[in-house]
Amino acid sequence: MEKNNLAVANAVKVIKRFNFKSPDEIDFDEIANTDSVKIIYDYLKSALGKIVISSGVAVITISKDIKLETRKRFTIAHELGHFYNERGFQVNDKLSYTCKYDDIFGNYSRNGREKNANDFAAELLMHTDWFVNFTKGKKFNYKLLKDLSQYFNVSLTSAAIRYSEIGQHPTASIFIKDKKIKWTVINKFFKYKFIRINSNVSNLSYVNDHLNGKEYPTEGEEILAEAWFSEDFNLKNRNDRLFEIVIPFENYDSALVILLSK
Ligand SMILES: [Zn+2]
Known part of the structure; x- marks a missing residue:
């Protein structure tokens, strides 16, 4: 966007x-x-x-x-x-x-x-210069997300979306409502690009577990890229993996997912 x-x-x-x-x-x-x-x-x-x-x-x-x-x-x-x-x-x-x-x-x-x-x-x-300075040289993970949220006094969600926009690590933020993908912010370093808007969340994903009231890894976990990018023609290796972090929303029908690629 x-x-x-x-x-x-x-x-x-x-x-x-x-x-x-x-x-x-x-x-x-x-x-x-x-x-x-x-x-x-x-x-x-x-x-x-x-x-x-x-x-x-x-x-x-x-x-x-x-x-x-x-x-x-x-x-x-x-x-x-x-x-x-x-x-x-x-x-x-x-x-x-x-x-x-x-x-x-x-x-x-x-x-x-x-x-x-x-x-x-x-x-x-989250002024661009401040954000770039704060994240420079740091690996993106759940801890950095928490640090960002604290430093900028914003929600984890806002920090994650901002990172997908201007961060240096390959990341994608995906907003889910009613188990459907509503919008995405995929940065230029991320290796996959194509997610169909309004498609259902894969039952392979951790966010699907969360939305079904099951346990999910709160600080993120590896996941098959296929769980998110099965329609992307760049997905050639079915064993390729991403890292998925789920950020639950207060209203339980929505969540943000952050995906990291290498
Ligand atoms: Zn307004």
Whole structure:
């Protein structure tokens, strides 16, 4: 999935303008106070975040029901994404978004403006330079994923997707809902490319075990490449293996899978 360059540039601009040097320096209050944004916490029916932009001034409402700090941060960053990406082109003087879980965390590829807000959020929270510096020379595994999530104060899922986008080790992130493959981020170093969207998860995979309530290796385990890439014409050796890490979601019908290849 291609990043929206403008959204990424907008996030970099914020980082430079506020002179944030590392993830722990990101200060939402400072951003909000400087740029006429008000951030409030309130009850939101079935949404995580909301933004109303009017005459260049914005009110962001974040759901009081969000318990996870990482989710709260990503939601604020997402709403700021709407603000910086779109404040310039309000046609009717008022622009408003109510962002649900799927807009921010589930439905990664759809709806241009939601995706652009996510691209902004990913760049703001996990700025490319910081991410490359942090991962340089490190082997990708479950431990690195945990370290990334801690350092950037983001969920394991966000860290994994980001790694698939800009990490140096061959990785693929695959989002699964209702036992079907919904979207993938496969980086350029990964040896297989083709997974059919909306196909069923193979019963050879560990994520299938997890989704069926069975035990699965929490820090990952080797798996036959065939379990994921049986339709890829690059798969010539049926014994070829990948490494599969399952990241369960809170809502038990979804999961993220990270695959590593050599
Ligand atoms: Zn949104």
